[in-house]
Amino acid sequence: RELIAADARLVVADRFVGRLADSGYFGVYERMPVSWRLAVGEVDGKLVVIVQHQDAEGRGPRTPALLRISDGRIVGITDYFHCPWVLSAAEALLIHRSS
Numbered sequence: 001r002e003l004i005a006a007d008a009r010l011v012v013a014d015r016f017v018g019r020l021a022d023s024g025y026f027g028v029y030e031r032m033p034v035s036w037r038l039a040v041g042e043v044d045g046k047l048v049v050i051v052q053h054q055d056a057e058g059r060g061p062r063t064p065a066l067l068r069i070s071d072g073r074i075v076g077i078t079d080y081f082h083c084p085w086v087l088s089a090a091e092a093l094l095i096h097r098s099s
Contacts, residue, residue, distance in 0.1 A: 001026070005073040014082045025077075036062070041095040043087065050095055051081065061087055061095060 010020040029036070035054035041064070042048065048064040064086060068076035080086045087093060 003072070003074050005070075005075045008074055009068075009076045011076075011078040012082065013078065013080045013086075020077065025079075035059075039095050039097075041093065043090045044092050052095075061093065063087065 004020065006021070008020040009018070010023050010025055011017050012023075012025070016023055016025075037052050037059070039050045039052055039061075040047070041050040041061070043050075043064050046066070048066055050061045051063045051065065052059045053062045063079070063081045063084065065080065066076075066078040067074050068078075
């Protein structure tokens with residue numbers, strides 16, 4: 001959160017567009033009833049953050065989020081959480097493994 005600019009913009013596809021500070025965005029993820037984590041990845045060659053959820057079959061990708069960065073600060077987030085078809089419609093999905 002320290003890397004996010006005070007005037008950062010948020011788009012939650014099909015749900016919200018506005019200032020991140022006005023959104024309650026992080027509270028939604030904190031209250032999720034499922035185990036989740038973030039990973040760096042690529043969707044059709046575009047660098048994204050992949051939200052992964054734990055399910056009965058293991059941890060799997062759920063949705064991408066695009067970050068817009070300027071001068072080392074996050075100035076925008078576009079989250080596709082409410083559009084589960086985005087990953088299934090992608091031609092290529094790559095999740096970078098941390099070492």
